[in-house]
Amino acid sequence: AQTVTQSQPEMSVQEAETVTLSCTYDTSESDYYLFWYKQPPSRQMILVIRQEAYKQQNATENRFSVNFQKAAKSFSLKISDSQLGDAAMYFCALEGAGSYQLTFGKGTKLSVIP
């Protein structure tokens, strides 16, 4: 069974500052993928960033980057230069290479303070 744990139910950040959202996971699969999804009030699921477990290099997408620690089974998301539009629920998710089924964490609600 796969599990994903997000230990921060809520976080806040000052506009233009940097914030890091934590995620840990557990899986018995050797090959898997990790994702961060953003869910604004509209409740649409928007992919923010993805990481293949076999890649050592941390993924980066503009202001979003991850710190992937495979041995520690940790996958944190760093948002730099936070903007008001970044305010949303953020979900960490794990997908096993064999099944493609996504397992989500409980989410972190991010508030951005002007």
Added chain:
Amino acid sequence: EPEVTQTPSHQVTQMGQEVILRCVPISNHLYFYWYRQILGQKVEFLVSFYNNEISEKSEIFDDQFSVERPDGSNFTLKIRSTKLEDSAMYFCASINDNSYEQYFGPGTRLTVT
């Protein structure tokens, strides 16, 4: 850019009624999924569908649920006799054979009264 679409965006139904939620996956995708998100909770996997049959399903996906791909484009989720606890956002997702990234639809908000 191709996208997954879902209809309706909001469905209100009475307890015990049947509902069908519709999804149109991206045209060249081969794997299809339904997920559920009860308000304030995490997104949960319901079922995956490949090659015209269910490939995996969760414990949530009991006998009152069924999925179908009635034609070459639609992918439906049917709930036979809705319960109050079926009230949730239902997301459809699809993936092609050469990738692992799931593309989500905008969701259908189901309200059971």
